[in-house]
Amino acid sequence: MADDKYNTWMLKGSGSTENLQYVQQTSAKLGPDEVRVVMHAASLNYRDLVIAKGSLPMTQATPNTVPGSDGAGVVHSVGANVVELRPGDKVLPHMVQGVSDDFLPRMDAISGGLGQAVNGTLCEQGVYPAESIVRMPDNMNFAQAATLGCSGLTAWNALMGLRDRAVQAGDYVLVQGTGGVSIAALQFAKAAGATVVATTGKGANVARLTALGAAHVINYKTDADWGVTARKLTPEGRGFDHIVDVGGDATLGQSFAAIRTDGVVSLVGVLGTGANKVDAMTALWSVCVVRGVLLGSKNMFRDMVAFCEKHNVQPALDDETYSLADAQRAYQRLEKQQHFSKVVIKIQ
Template identity: 35%
Template sequence: MRVFQIEGDWGIDNLKLSHRPEPKPGPGEALIRMRMAALNSRDLIVPERGYGRATGTLPLIPVSDGVGEVVEVGEGVTRVAVGDRVCPTYFQNWTGGAPTPERFSSALGGPLDGVMADLFCVSEQGVVKLPEYLTDAEAATLPCAALTAWSAVVTHGRTRAGDRLLVQGTGGVALFALAFAKMHGAHVTVISSSDDKLDKVRALGADETINYIETEDWARASRPFTADRGGFDNIIELGGAKTLPLSLRAVRPGGTLSMIGVLSGLNIEASLGPIVARQVRLQGVTVGHRDGFEAMLAAMALHQTRPVLGETFAFEDLKPALEHFRTGGHFGKTLIGF
């Protein structure tokens, strides 16, 4: 079967189209014929061994997110059957409860082999069945970006009708966060460097938008949107080093900073005083568990929520797809067709 794998040494230049023997499902396992995959920021980081030892060992099949059809099951499998359309979960060993080192070490696409293979064998505990209304392309986008946003907005953020949220950017997680926040009746402000993308998020339901290139102090500019409570209830913090100091000014007393991305850097220079004095909750978010995934799917089906899709590339064009993703400018999830 075809696979894309990082082989020989780390680095994007060592990501190669290759072949492996077709896997066979053992007891408790399901064999999935993959149909579509979707890219995330980590898919640019893993080939460069950006997570150190936690990235895994070579050869490694990259990419965590995809959708496929169950074509064979092993002995004792009851959660899925042949013909079911499923997504593998991002964390294979995290079905529910609190995170643990063992659960965090079970991510697809590094350290475990990912979905860039024609056939993918996985534990029945590591898949979810999908609502019929979603297309394959839409379903492929869900395991990492969508569940991360759901965890930030719903599982940890506990968003309620009337809450004020700020979402940074218009990437995959940001667009899902906007959709889930609106689903729960929240007022949402989105910041971006692109007026064109801000026009698009307004069409998707954003209540307020700010171009942070034209208005660098977006914390001050956003004050009229939250004047009744002294700041945002939850800020979906995707920027990192450059955005956190402004987020600390924009969050309300007792509010939450949902730390997800570090797009502008890892090392921050910010006063810790506001966190303590205003009792701000700094909540790290790393995707989520299978229970959360299934709750998210139920809510999406109820509201017929559809992901925002970008360009689709052929299987053999994984490297051009990654370069397209790296250069930015796209809107919606970048997809790989099998």
């Protein structure tokens, strides 16, 4: 395969998704500690969109880098030093390379990760360090598994990353919206036996959220005090044990209104732009734990895979799927927020 040609997307610059170019490459020589993976599917994340736009210094991509934060594929060949992986293994790459199994990425590590500083997953084949590869769940197809590496792992870390505070049966969990992290958190929490309340701004999503296990759904566009409303749905109005906050300043005030004493608010996103800043001292008045979450470790990734197999978690996908050659349309769907959960690109 080293002499084979393959198709791939490349980021030629920043500022727009129009800087994504579909090109043909020649297979690179495999290093002794690397594996070559034939990619079968990838999924898009908000991170991929902001990298293509490059609107902030931390979102600038190295020119001529293959985009894509996560994906799923099959090992084609392994380097001379690789013993833990074999051709035919179904695998997922972790976004951050060259780190220990328990390393929790900060923004600098993520900015040096797949699809930004090093080649990502929007390609027919990719070469990755063997140490960054995790086994794919055996209960999922490639499209489902391709959702786990970025948003799935972030949701897992938010709910299960604090081992002594991991979500368990009987807990109440609040998730926000219908993006990839929120839907993954809903599915993980439900599988763990928690009661989940979800929010949405679209009435059409209520039935889908209910079908995935949400006990209650609140429309945040018609209920400005949705945090207070949500709190009333918990036993004796005590508040939520866990809240996965994806909106930052746009949602954090309501999250503080909904959290219980000593509950955990996980900050995982900044989707709410133009909102008034929320004073960090609000956490003091709410007497809660506030935790910033960026991705998760490789060991968390492995724990998530085992959990998905044990509980047969089947990640929810968007109604629209795209071929590799049509990936720009997938970016457009994500940018217009027309999607539900994860936009998947089928490669093989």
